[in-house]
Amino acid sequence: MVSSKNKWVPYLFLLPGILLFLGVGLYSVGFSIVLSFYNWSGIDFSTARFEGLNNFRRFLLGDDPIVTQNFYHAVLHNVIIAVAQIAVVIPVALVLAFVLQNTKMASLYRTVYFLPMIVSGVAMFYVWKGLFEPSGAYNSLFHWLGMDFMTVPSGMLGSSSTSLIGIIITFIWGGLPGTLILYYAGLTSVDPSLYEAASVDGATKVKMILKITWPMLKPITLIAVIQMLNGAFQAFENVYIMTGGGPAGSSEVIGTLVYRTAFLDNNYGLASAIGWVSFLITGAIAIFSFRSFKTDI
Amino acid sequence: MLLATITVLALIVSACSSGGNNNSGGSGSSGKTLTMWTWKVAYVPGFEAAAKLYEEKTGVKVKIETFTPDDTYRQKFKAAANSKDLPDVINWWATAGDSIEGSVEELSPLIGDDVLGKYFSTAMDPIRITQAQVDSWKTDKNATEVQKSLKAGQFYGLPLDIGGFFTFYGNKKLIEQAGLSAEPPKTWEEFISMMETIKSKTGTPGLVLGAKVSDLWENWAGSALSIMLNGPQGYIDLLERNAKLSDPANLPIVKAAGMLSDKDLLMPGILSTDIDGADQAFAAGKAAFDLGGSFTMSTLLAMGMKTDDMITFPVPPIEGSKITNWTTDPFTLTMLSVNKDSKNKDQALDFIKFMTTDPDATIAFANAAYTIPALNLGDRSSDLQDNLKAIETSFATVPGPYSEAMPAINAYRAKNKEWEVYAQSIQSMWEKKMTPEQVAKKFDDTMASLKASGN
Numbered sequence: 001m002v003s004s005k006n007k008w009v010p011y012l013f014l015l016p017g018i019l020l021f022l023g024v025g026l027y028s029v030g031f032s033i034v035l036s037f038y039n040w041s042g043i044d045f046s047t048a049r050f051e052g053l054n055n056f057r058r059f060l061l062g063d064d065p066i067v068t069q070n071f072y073h074a075v076l077h078n079v080i081i082a083v084a085q086i087a088v089v090i091p092v093a094l095v096l097a098f099v100l101q102n103t104k105m106a107s108l109y110r111t112v113y114f115l116p117m118i119v120s121g122v123a124m125f126y127v128w129k130g131l132f133e134p135s136g137a138y139n140s141l142f143h144w145l146g147m148d149f150m151t152v153p154s155g156m157l158g159s160s161s162t163s164l165i166g167i168i169i170t171f172i173w174g175g176l177p178g179t180l181i182l183y184y185a186g187l188t189s190v191d192p193s194l195y196e197a198a199s200v201d202g203a204t205k206v207k208m209i210l211k212i213t214w215p216m217l218k219p220i221t222l223i224a225v226i227q228m229l230n231g232a233f234q235a236f237e238n239v240y241i242m243t244g245g246g247p248a249g250s251s252e253v254i255g256t257l258v259y260r261t262a263f264l265d266n267n268y269g270l271a272s273a274i275g276w277v278s279f280l281i282t283g284a285i286a287i288f289s290f291r292s293f294k295t296d297i
Numbered sequence: 298m299l300l301a302t303i304t305v306l307a308l309i310v311s312a313c314s315s316g317g318n319n320n321s322g323g324s325g326s327s328g329k330t331l332t333m334w335t336w337k338v339a340y341v342p343g344f345e346a347a348a349k350l351y352e353e354k355t356g357v358k359v360k361i362e363t364f365t366p367d368d369t370y371r372q373k374f375k376a377a378a379n380s381k382d383l384p385d386v387i388n389w390w391a392t393a394g395d396s397i398e399g400s401v402e403e404l405s406p407l408i409g410d411d412v413l414g415k416y417f418s419t420a421m422d423p424i425r426i427t428q429a430q431v432d433s434w435k436t437d438k439n440a441t442e443v444q445k446s447l448k449a450g451q452f453y454g455l456p457l458d459i460g461g462f463f464t465f466y467g468n469k470k471l472i473e474q475a476g477l478s479a480e481p482p483k484t485w486e487e488f489i490s491m492m493e494t495i496k497s498k499t500g501t502p503g504l505v506l507g508a509k510v511s512d513l514w515e516n517w518a519g520s521a522l523s524i525m526l527n528g529p530q531g532y533i534d535l536l537e538r539n540a541k542l543s544d545p546a547n548l549p550i551v552k553a554a555g556m557l558s559d560k561d562l563l564m565p566g567i568l569s570t571d572i573d574g575a576d577q578a579f580a581a582g583k584a585a586f587d588l589g590g591s592f593t594m595s596t597l598l599a600m601g602m603k604t605d606d607m608i609t610f611p612v613p614p615i616e617g618s619k620i621t622n623w624t625t626d627p628f629t630l631t632m633l634s635v636n637k638d639s640k641n642k643d644q645a646l647d648f649i650k651f652m653t654t655d656p657d658a659t660i661a662f663a664n665a666a667y668t669i670p671a672l673n674l675g676d677r678s679s680d681l682q683d684n685l686k687a688i689e690t691s692f693a694t695v696p697g698p699y700s701e702a703m704p705a706i707n708a709y710r711a712k713n714k715e716w717e718v719y720a721q722s723i724q725s726m727w728e729k730k731m732t733p734e735q736v737a738k739k740f741d742d743t744m745a746s747l748k749a750s751g752n
Contacts (some may be wrong), residue, residue, distance in 0.1 A: 041396035041441035064439075064752055066714040066743070088692055134566040137469050155566035160728055163569075246570035248724040263368055265439065266396050297541045 004044050015140075017114035042268050055273035069272060071098040072250060074257045075281065077164060080255040081253070082169045082232035082285075086225055089175045093224070094217070096176075097183035112183070117206065119207050125241040131243075132156035160250035163243050170238045172177045173232065179224045186220040187213070226286050309681045325745040330358040331641055331648055332384035334372035338363055339595055339630065340388070343666025347658040352559065353650050374400075374577055381410075385635040385645040390744035391423045391456060391629035393707070394430055396443045398453050401634040408650075413454070415654045419696050420629050420671040422703060431710040434511060438751075445730040455653045456634030458663070460518040460591035461625040461699075462694070467608040471585045474499050481610030485522065490611050492562045495585045503562035505584035508727065511674055511720040515590055518612050519723075520706070521699070523550045525614040529701035538744055542719075543737040551726075551733040553615050558727040568724055571678050576600065591688050592630065595667030604684050626697035628697070650731035656680075676716055714752065715744040 013218040036055055040048035052240035058064040100106050109144065116124070131137045135154040142150040152159055156166040190213060198208050236255030239245060245252035247262070254274065335344065341363055362384065364370045377383045381643035389397060413421060428449040434440040438478050469479045472491070477500035482488035492503025506718075507513050523532045527546055534540035540547060557563050564570070564584045572589075573596075579587035580600035582721040587593065597607065611623040633649040635642060651658055656677045661669035664682050669689050674681070676691055722736040730738070 027706075040441070041443055043396055044399045047399055047442040047446075054438075064714075065746055065750055066717060066752075089370070129745070133569070137648070146485065153565055154728070155569055158566040159731065160567035160568075161468075164615045171418065243569060244571075245725060246509060246511060246721075247728065248511075248721040259388060263372060 032272045032275060034271050036276050038269040040268045041266045049222055051269060055270045058270060059274055070252060070257055074197050074252045074254045077251060077253050078233050078235060080164065081168055081171055081235060082229050085171045085175050085228050085232055088172050089179050089228060090221065090224060092178035093176055094185050096180050097187050102186055103185050113180050114177045121237055125238045128170050128243055129157065129242045131165045143197045157243050163247060163251040167242060168241055171232065175228050182220045182224055183217060190216050222290065228281060229285050303310060304724035308408055328356060329644055330360055331386060331645055332360045332362065333386035334364065334384045335388035336365050336367055337363050342665040343662035346661040346665045347652050350658050350661055351648055355463065375502050381450040381608060381638055385636055385639040385641045386649060387634045387636060388631055389454060390633045392471055393424055393426045394447060396445045396745050398447060399443050400637060402455050402637040403451060403453055412650060412654055415673060416456050416671045417459060417673050419700050420459060421452060422700065423457060424449060424454050424632050425452045425627050427704050428620050429704040429708045433712060434568045437712055454634040455649050456635050457631045457653055458668040459627040459671045460630045460669060461627045462590040463521040463612045463625065464480040464590055464593065465610055466589060466593060466597060468582060469606055469608055471495055471499055473499055479608050481608060482613050485613050485615045489560065489689065491587060493560055496562060501502040502584045504557060504566040504586045505567060505575045505578045507570060507575040508567045509569055509571045511724055514723055515720060518555060521612040522553050522615055524619040524702055525618040525623055526550060526700050528619045529698045532702050533705040534615050536705040538631060538748060548733065548737055549615050551736050554723055555726055555733040558729055563727060592668060607645060624693035624697050625691055626699035627692040714747060715740050718743045
């Protein structure tokens with residue numbers, strides 16, 4: 001027990017973290033809000049020029065048609081990634097969690113499925129890039145299986161028709177383990193006596209899943225959905241490494257657009273404005289998801 | 298938010314690193330240590346060789362720190378500039394109006410003709426601010442305050458090395474295996490025919506280039522085809538929005554690029570191949586030709602190729618071009634600048650003058666970095682490595698057509714966004730999703746709508 005004399009000691013240990021949060025977290029958030037109203041090249045803030053709402057008008061209202069077009073394309077791609085990831089990961093993770101719960105070697109399978117969460121993302125995205133090359137494992141596998149209609153001669157990432165699919169696959173791969181673990185933990189927390197009681201009452205397996213398991217898992221699903229939405233709208237590393245947003249802008253997402261605008265075009269104000277609108281979109285979708293789930297929870 | 302977090306983290310990382318201001322020695326020059334940053338890994342042996350000579354001469358050491366790749370270096374520079382933690386000397390792209398001007402010393406009042414006269418005549422062109430740029434920034438609502446504050450004639454760096462894009466490298470073995478003589482093609486059409494033959498005889502794709510970088514084609518080949526076809530003024534008219542790409546006089550430029558995909562001559566997966574990947578593929582024999590610059594040679598040699606394995610030639614003209622022989626018109630690739638807040642400003646300035654004008658230093662640098670110095674070496678050229686000497690003698694000695702178009706390229710190509718749309722449309726054309734006519738129309742329509750909206 002900490003004596004009243006040394007009550008401040010725990011706070012002292014927390015101080016570095018708090019300072020880091022204030023310095024890196026809150027300061028950067030505040031700074032980026034300010035930046036979004038300025039034209040700034042990234043060096044020496046005294047040379048920044050106040051722009052009012054011009055940055056927002058440029059990409060939201062078509063003041064700069066190309067930036068506007070790039071922005072809406074990027075948002076659309078983020079939405080597609082989010083929807084595809086949720087649509088695939090939620091059911092697959094749920095099924096796998098059920099299977100894991102009823103398998104003898106659960107810990108081994110858990111480790112296997114959990115692997116994508118513990119390996120370095122950047123390294124793995126280079127591996128994915130290699131897999132999707134014209135002579136990579138993806139094309140070779142389908143060619144070997146005699147399913148040439150599934151191959152992409154220019155490589156999955158070298159075609160504007162399939163580059164986004166390649167990116168989505170990495171999102172599904174990366175999103176599955178976390179969701180699986182959430183569901184697995186959720187399933188083990190359901191009181192077995194509920195199933196016993198339902199069984200005594202003559203409930204079928206399907207009914208048990210729909211009436212007992214699913215309602216218990218709804219809060220977990222909500223967390224998983226919000227996590228995936230957040231992840232999809234913050235997409236950057238995999239897109240930057242694998243396609244750079246191309247070919248022909250076919251896999252451009254808000255993250256790569258912000259990066260390009262800030263670090264290559266030297267327009268930090270516009271980049272911050274785009275980042276903030278992206279944050280508001282993500283927030284709005286998260287609130288919408290939360291409300292739509294909350295009514296039934 | 299993501300952006301600001303990256304910026305703040307970069308600031309912290311930079312603050313923790315060793316900046317140039319902290320490494321100074323005693324009060325005299327001897328015993329001092331200057332710090333220099335670069336992003337060019339291949340240049341480091343060259344910098345070290347020249348720095349050794351400088352230390353022998355002055356007793357001043359130069360510590361070279363490398364941060365690569367390009368993007369990381371740019372971020373590192375910005376973070377350090379904001380925290381006033383830049384090194385004494387900075388190696389940077391030879392550009393004017395890149396917004397680094399606020400952090401580095403203006404050299405125009407400090408450097409006279411005695412120094413400037415030692416470089417190749419065009420060496421300062423990309424570095425010195427032009428009236429065309431000043432006029433362009435004045436009317437550009439997106440120009441930064443730094444750009445708007447610059448005046449024609451100012452410069453902030455000294456030229457280190459020169460080179461040129463517009464260079465094709467050919468795999469001699471594959472060319473001969475296809476029954477062709479390993480001679481440079483005279484026209485674009487002949488080049489296409491060569492690639493067709495090689496592909497049909499050896500099964501190897503004709504061309505690889507870093508097409509993942511969407512504007513690389515225009516920067517490294519397209520502009521040369523255009524300048525040769527209609528002369529520099531024809532290209533300037535396009536840049537200044539006084540001509541259309543769909544004009545019969547300009548359409549052949551797009552069609553020339555279209556031939557590559559029409560005839561399936563591009564290496565599969567080219568749109569996900571970056572510059573290094575393209576060079577690796579060529580060195581591995583996966584394509585008969587590689588598009589690069591004079592600087593690509595060092596990369597290919599580092600990958601194990603030998604000069605005897607290759608033929609090298611400039612972008613060949615489209616049939617009927619006004620200019621029938623492209624002379625590699627070199628321009629300055631990188632420059633050296635001095636941190637305006639450096640405590641060793643005088644020594645830093647002395648060092649960059651030494652690095653760029655002392656023949657022994659530039660030769661030592663060039664031979665180890667495998668690049669051509671911006672210094673006009675005259676008779677001392679014979680001290681360059683044989684390959685470098687060959688490249689240097691292939692350079693035009695007087696300003697050529699590219700130099701004529703360069704002010705307009707610098708002023709308009711990045712600013713007028715129809716060129717961004719064009720670069721992406723070329724990618725679509727190479728995927729056979731657009732025809733040359735559609736690419737040209739899209740460029741013209743975008744140009745018209747941007748012009749109408751005041752962009």
